[in-house]
Amino acid sequence: MAKKIFERPRYLKENVYHYCPGCGHSIIHRLVAEVLDELAIGERTIGVPPAGCAVLAYNYLDVDMGEAPHGRGAAVATGIKRMLPDRIVFTYQGDGDIAAIGTAETIHAANRGENVTVIFVNNGVYGMTGGQMAPTTLLGQSSTTTPGGRDRSRDGMPIDLSQMLAVTGGSVYIERTAVHSPKHVRRTKKALAKAFKTQMQGLGFSLVEVVSQCPTNWKMTPADACRWIEETILSFYPLKVIKDEVGDI
Amino acid sequence: MTEKQLMRGSHVIGEAAVRAGCRFYAGYPITPQNELTEYMAGAMSRIEDGVFIQAESELAAVNMVIGAAMAGARTMTSSSSPGVSLKQEGISYLAAQELPAVIVNTMRGGPGLGNIAPSQGDYFQATRGGGHGDYRHIVLAPASGQELADLTRTAFEYADRYRTPVMILGDGMMGQMMEPVTFPEPLDLTGLPDKPWKLDGAKGRPSRVILSLLLNTALEEELNWKLFRKYETIAQEIPAAETFMTEDARMVVIAYGTAARIAKGAVKALREKGLRVGLLRPVTLWPFPDRVIRDMSRSVADFLAFEMSTGQMVEDVRLALEGRARVHFYGRPGGIVPTPDEIAGVLHTRYERSGLGGLS
Known part of the structure; x- marks a missing residue:
């Protein structure tokens, strides 16, 4: 008799992803769905999708979802969580959303120690609008608004939001992971689970920054995009636990 | 009804909001309406399920209100002219997502930073849908302490009934004025109708989405006409x-x-x-x-x-x-x-x- 060893996660809808081939979002969505199921919290979870490629996350994640204006995910999540403290509230945000237009909302939510979980997908580019420079774009990296590459004197340095959030008093768990190889995908899932557990135990603000591939806007094949993460991006954005006041949970 | 008491206008709005069931308030300091924010800080701390947040900006405050409204709460934010300009982003989303909320604008002299004296320069912004997109919201203009109390109760009722943001448009004079006021009894929140659209986790029901992104132009047009019909109903039912x-x-x-x-x-x-x-x-x-x-x-x-x-x-x-x-x-x-x-x-x-x- 055949044994089922792999299936669609319970909290993933039966919709075909709109994401480009090789994009990291579909992997991260699936990990979120798996974690919600494994922690048995899907029926009390409310998600806040961003403006950007992942705005359509509610087409895939089968939990209550409330769309935030661009960058305001942390503020919207604050409102939901404060009214429903026994529910699990997460935001899912890209680098432009969280580290440019939404910097203030994110830092202050972290500083207040809002008991929410932030999933921060860093692919170094504004994807949905067609590949403009993001706050996280690397020096020298080409984009439609840095055609000759990001220049320090003109465009500033790439920002490390997770490090900034780590110095706030209210953040308790921040880790940077990636999804360009199976090993890293597994690590990301562990980090997501820990972030949600942090919230379940009421410990404070948790965030997982996931370095993710955007082959379309990087103008690379999916395989080259994964190699570029390993060889280039991770030297500026090293994968590590940035802050952990939670310990083993 | 309670006994008549002498109260400052900003405090009247706060007390009336609490009695109308407001359980979430977020605001940011700006003159001449700080007394309302301060009143809510005290009042919410005395209510078991009341939430007060001093936000990092008016933008953050209105977006927190969006979240709390999604969760089904009666919510309020307040500001004065320059701060209400910042809130317009959120008010557009509240209108599009059909979320109830009360926004108080204690108008001051403008444009720009202007001054802190009473003014009525924000009428266009208030009545034309001050944010982007094709929408309107209810605007109530109290002219006495008693009316501040009465219209604040009405504002929360309209917000829930029509699923729309409602603005109370006053000015620095209204906010500072001391007048005798009689408040209605606090509302019994358990008697309010359920909000079958709110987000509280999909337990034993299909998951819900509250959104305003409608890439399909036919659906966006449908939303616009739906809002238009709602506004026509409001225009029939409540002019005063x-x-x-x-x-x-x-x-x-x-x-x-x-x-x-x-x-x-x-x-x-x-x-x-x-x-x-x-x-x-x-x-x-x-x-x-x-x-x-x-x-x-x-x-x-x-x-x-x-x-x-x-x-x-x-x-x-x-x-x-x-x-x-x-x-x-x-x-x-x-x-x-x-x-x-x-x-x-x-x-x-x-x-x-x-x-x-x-x-x-």
């Missing part, structure tokens, strides 16, 4: 205005809020001199009470709009009348609050120039 000495009036001054109180003093003074003048005070600014003004034009040929601005509501007066009567205007912008004597003088001059007669 107070009339004062208009029965035999030959000239009627139209003014709202603080300006209406000043105008009322002027009308009383001129009546004592025998001039047949009256006052019409819109209580709802959107929807504008145009029918009552149009009906009045059967017996009144001269209207004078008086505003603490260079002339914004006067456009709605003209639209209501569609040329049926002469529309005069007098305004004092920039935070100037004229005296009843000044308005009486203006009315008197207009009255004579329009050939309605002088002193008897």
Whole structure:
């Protein structure tokens, strides 16, 4: 008799992803769905999708979802969580959303120690609008608004939001992971689970920054995009636990 | 009903909001409305399920309100003119996502940073849907302490009934004024209808989404027409205005809020001199009470709009009348609050120039 060893996660809808081939979002969505199921919290979870490629996350994640204006995910999540403290509230945000237009909302939510979980997908580019420079774009990296590459004197340095959030008093768990190889995908899932557990135990603000591939806007094949993460991006954005006041949970 | 008490306008709004079931307030300091934020900080700390957040910006405050409204709470934020400009992003989303919320604008002199004196310069922003997109929201204009209490209760009722943001449009004068007020009893929140659209986790039901992104233009058009029909219903059901000495009036001054109180003093003074003048005070600014003004034009040929601005509501007066009567205007912008004597003088001059007669 055949044994089922792999299936669609319970909290993933039966919709075909709109994401480009090789994009990291579909992997991260699936990990979120798996974690919600494994922690048995899907029926009390409310998600806040961003403006950007992942705005359509509610087409895939089968939990209550409330769309935030661009960058305001942390503020919207604050409102939901404060009214429903026994529910699990997460935001899912890209680098432009969280580290440019939404910097203030994110830092202050972290500083207040809002008991929410932030999933921060860093692919170094504004994807949905067609590949403009993001706050996280690397020096020298080409984009439609840095055609000759990001220049320090003109465009500033790439920002490390997770490090900034780590110095706030209210953040308790921040880790940077990636999804360009199976090993890293597994690590990301562990980090997501820990972030949600942090919230379940009421410990404070948790965030997982996931370095993710955007082959379309990087103008690379999916395989080259994964190699570029390993060889280039991770030297500026090293994968590590940035802050952990939670310990083993 | 509770006993009559003397209270500052900003505090009246706060107390009335709490009694109307407001359980979430987020705000940011700005003069002249800090007393409301401070009142809510104290009041919410005394309610078991009450939440007060001093936000990092007006933008954050209104977005927190969006979240709390999604969760089904009765919510409020407040600010003054420059801060309300920042809130417009969130108000557009509240309208699109059909979320109930109450926004208080204690108007001050502008544009720009302006000053902290009472003004009515935000009428256009309030009544035309001050954010992006094709929407309106209800605007209530209280003119006394008691009305601040009553209309705050009404604002929460309308917000829930029509699933829309509702603005209470006052000014620094309304906020600071001390007047006797009687509050309604606190609302029993368990008696309120359920919100079958709220987000509280998909336990035993299909998951829900509250969104405003509609990439399919046919669906976006459908939403716009749906909102339009809702606004038509609101425009049928809630327009309100107070009339004062208009029965035999030959000239009627139209003014709202603080300006209406000043105008009322002027009308009383001129009546004592025998001039047949009256006052019409819109209580709802959107929807504008145009029918009552149009009906009045059967017996009144001269209207004078008086505003603490260079002339914004006067456009709605003209639209209501569609040329049926002469529309005069007098305004004092920039935070100037004229005296009843000044308005009486203006009315008197207009009255004579329009050939309605002088002193008897």
